[in-house]
Amino acid sequence: xxxxxxEKIWDAHVVKSEEGFPDILYIDTHLIHEVTSPQAxxxxxxxxxxxxxxxxxxxxxxxxxxxxxxxxxxKEELSRYQVDMLTKNCAEFGIExxxxxxxxxxxxxxIGPELGITLPGKTMxxxxxxxxxxxxxxxxxxxxxxxxVEQVFATQCLLQSKxxxxxxxxxxxxxxxxxxxxxxxxxxxxxxxxxxxxxxxEYAGSAIEALSMEARMTICxxxxxxxxxxxxxxxxxTTFDYIKGREFAPTGEEWDxxxxxxxxxxxxxxxxxxxxxxxxxxDIAPMITYGTNPxxxxxxQEHIPxxxxxxxxxxxxxxxxxxxxxxxxxxxxxxxxVDYVFIGxxxxxxxxxxxxxxxxxxxxxxxxxxxxxxxxxxxxxxxQAKNEGLDKIFEAAGFQLREPGxxxxxxxxxxxxxxxxxxxSTSNRNFEGRQGQNARTLLASPLTAAAAAVxxxxxxxxxxxxxx
Amino acid sequence: MKKFTKLxxxxxxxxxxxxxxxxxxxxxxxKATTREGFGENLFRDWRYENDNQPKADFVMNNxxxxxxxxxxxxxxxxxxxxxxxxxxxxxxxxxxxxxxxxADIFKGNALNNGLLPIQVSEEFLSQIFQAVxxxxxxxxxxxxxxxxxxxxxxxxxESFEIxxxxxxxLINGYxxxxxxxxxxxxxxxxxxxx
Numbered sequence: 001x002x003x004x005x006x007e008k009i010w011d012a013h014v015v016k017s018e019e020g021f022p023d024i025l026y027i028d029t030h031l032i033h034e035v036t037s038p039q040a041x042x043x044x045x046x047x048x049x050x051x052x053x054x055x056x057x058x059x060x061x062x063x064x065x066x067x068x069x070x071x072x073x074x075k076e077e078l079s080r081y082q083v084d085m086l087t088k089n090c091a092e093f094g095i096e097x098x099x100x101x102x103x104x105x106x107x108x109x110x111i112g113p114e115l116g117i118t119l120p121g122k123t124m125x126x127x128x129x130x131x132x133x134x135x136x137x138x139x140x141x142x143x144x145x146x147x148x149v150e151q152v153f154a155t156q157c158l159l160q161s162k163x164x165x166x167x168x169x170x171x172x173x174x175x176x177x178x179x180x181x182x183x184x185x186x187x188x189x190x191x192x193x194x195x196x197x198x199x200x201x202e203y204a205g206s207a208i209e210a211l212s213m214e215a216r217m218t219i220c221x222x223x224x225x226x227x228x229x230x231x232x233x234x235x236x237x238t239t240f241d242y243i244k245g246r247e248f249a250p251t252g253e254e255w256d257x258x259x260x261x262x263x264x265x266x267x268x269x270x271x272x273x274x275x276x277x278x279x280x281x282x283d284i285a286p287m288i289t290y291g292t293n294p295x296x297x298x299x300x301q302e303h304i305p306x307x308x309x310x311x312x313x314x315x316x317x318x319x320x321x322x323x324x325x326x327x328x329x330x331x332x333x334x335x336x337x338v339d340y341v342f343i344g345x346x347x348x349x350x351x352x353x354x355x356x357x358x359x360x361x362x363x364x365x366x367x368x369x370x371x372x373x374x375x376x377x378x379x380x381x382x383x384q385a386k387n388e389g390l391d392k393i394f395e396a397a398g399f400q401l402r403e404p405g406x407x408x409x410x411x412x413x414x415x416x417x418x419x420x421x422x423x424x425s426t427s428n429r430n431f432e433g434r435q436g437q438n439a440r441t442l443l444a445s446p447l448t449a450a451a452a453a454v455x456x457x458x459x460x461x462x463x464x465x466x467x468x
Numbered sequence: 469m470k471k472f473t474k475l476x477x478x479x480x481x482x483x484x485x486x487x488x489x490x491x492x493x494x495x496x497x498x499k500a501t502t503r504e505g506f507g508e509n510l511f512r513d514w515r516y517e518n519d520n521q522p523k524a525d526f527v528m529n530n531x532x533x534x535x536x537x538x539x540x541x542x543x544x545x546x547x548x549x550x551x552x553x554x555x556x557x558x559x560x561x562x563x564x565x566x567x568x569x570x571a572d573i574f575k576g577n578a579l580n581n582g583l584l585p586i587q588v589s590e591e592f593l594s595q596i597f598q599a600v601x602x603x604x605x606x607x608x609x610x611x612x613x614x615x616x617x618x619x620x621x622x623x624x625x626e627s628f629e630i631x632x633x634x635x636x637x638l639i640n641g642y643x644x645x646x647x648x649x650x651x652x653x654x655x656x657x658x659x660x661x662x
Contacts, residue, residue, distance in 0.1 A: 024655070081501070429490070429548075431491065
């Protein structure tokens with residue numbers, strides 16, 4: 001019987017399937033961090049249980065960590081307590097921790113792939129909705145709640161109903177200045193912040209196949225922003241080349257065996273998806289969001305849709321979003337002044353993102369009205385950026401290269417955008433208060449963010465590229 | 469886990485769509501390492517000014533509205549996987565949330581904590597909002613056994629879907645770990661067979 005990629009991986013991990021019950025799904029790798037794990041460890045203690053498979057569990061500290069002076073004690077008491085608690089819990093339950101000061105520390109969804117922990121065909125979970133990132137390698141990866149973290153600790157399994165499948169094809173060639181972030185913001189704007197709910201999405205088509213692994217991760221990362229549990233891309237030579245030689249990637253005979261299996265991981269030609277959508281890459285412009293959910297995005301030259309054009313029931317919520325952002329409907333964002341630019345998060349903090357920004361800002365300087373934070377996704381990305389001299393380029397441009405963590409994506413540490421200020425951000429969520437109380441977030445690609453940093457205004461990056 | 473069978477209660481209406489978990493419980497309150505106490509920060513930035521004064525126009529600060537059922541617009545609970553969102557709603561005294569559409573992870577988290585997410589049609593959701601608009605004390609009856617929700621005043625009723633396994637967990641107060649721990653031998657056999 002022909003199967004989709006999701007079905008192939010799912011079926012290979014079902015421990016038990018029984019009518020009227022969710023499947024018992026085996027989890028290969030469990031990633032954890034300091035925020036969503038403490039109550040799960042407590043649950044184990046209360047039940048008197050060990051972590052069933054500690055060697056299949058990997059921990060890092062990312063959400064709550066400072067991005068300056070990481071080796072000093074964390075100033076904020078509650079953050080410090082939470083990070084310390086992770087250290088204690090990992091020691092008690094025998095889990096490998098890449099904590100502050102460790103050369104592998106970083107955002108959980110950046111370190112998994114770069115260490116070769118994320119592999120095709122795996123099932124992976126984490127108490128974090130952006131776990132979908134790992135799907136870029138052809139893995140089933142999804143975010144879970146803390147009760148489920150406890151469940152995986154206790155049994156290395158999850159009770160899960162098989163998801164519906166959706167295929168999103170993007171074909172053709174991307175225009176100048178348009179990248180993976182624009183593709184995914186475009187798709188979300190088209191199908192809405194709820195359009196993928198209940199589905200696992202497989203991204204396919206020539207425009208997806210042409211993308212690097214970093215770019216594929218950006219796409220899969222934001223699957224959750226349209227409600228999908230996960231997103232994935234069939235592994236190919238680009239995937240295999242990326243994995244080979246990484247810290248925990250298979251080697252020798254193991255590699256050959258793994259590779260042979262990975263090459264079977266694709267949706268069969270006649271496999272049935274519950275839904276199929278097709279987009280043309282040529283229709284996609286650099287994107288920017290104007291509202292308070294990631295579905296409220298548009299091509300940067302477009303006007304914010306009119307409130308009057310919204311369905312009756314949605315007008316109130318729509319207008320509330322524009323009021324929060326301080327924008328008028330039916331207006332353009334081009335030329336609007338911005339206060340902050342944040343380049344980072346599990347969406348866009350990989351070396352390729354930093355290289356793209358450095359390449360753009362070389363011999364340019366940030367506008368005086370803008371504060372620019374560049375937060376690398378991991379210690380390894382930070383080190384590589386320095387090895388390549390990107391830090392010098394950022395410094396010359398007036399950008400600040402900080403230390404790795406989730407940072408201003410969600411402002412759990414001190415990296416908060418002040419009330420009322422506008423931030424062009426390469427992160428994944430523009431929810432009210434996401435980057436700080438009453439902060440206003442405009443999601444965009446690293447290139448569009450870099451252009452805003454240089455001009456101090458919302459700018460169509462293509463203006464620069466055409467001049468060059 | 470807390471049991472759920474039947475409930476009759478007035479409701480707290482929140483007619484806003486796409487309420488994300490950052491609104492339900494902002495990230496800065498996720499630093500606690502226990503499950504308790506999140507209720508006071510439920511909808512923190514909609515509920516309170518920066519100086520902690522209650523915002524008079526927010527429904528939870530309006531004494532006219534009270535009850536164990538939160539009713540909200542579609543795509544409730546989107547965004548972050550933080551289970552703290554379900555904990556906060558429950559800690560603030562709610563036992564059920566009604567919407568015309570729930571985000572997946574939130575729905576799972578709610579069910580895993582004995583907080584019942586009830587998905588109703590757009591039409592029925594509008595009827596609930598209308599009934600509460602006309603009479604803020606208008607009550608609902610939620611019957612999990614029969615999977616129905618009824619607007620008592622008008623008698624309008626609608627049935628809702630729930631996974632039969634999750635339904636029995638809620639009625640009996642069992643959680644997934646209780647269930648899955650019994651399957652450990654099977655899990656070990658699965659590992660050996662790979």
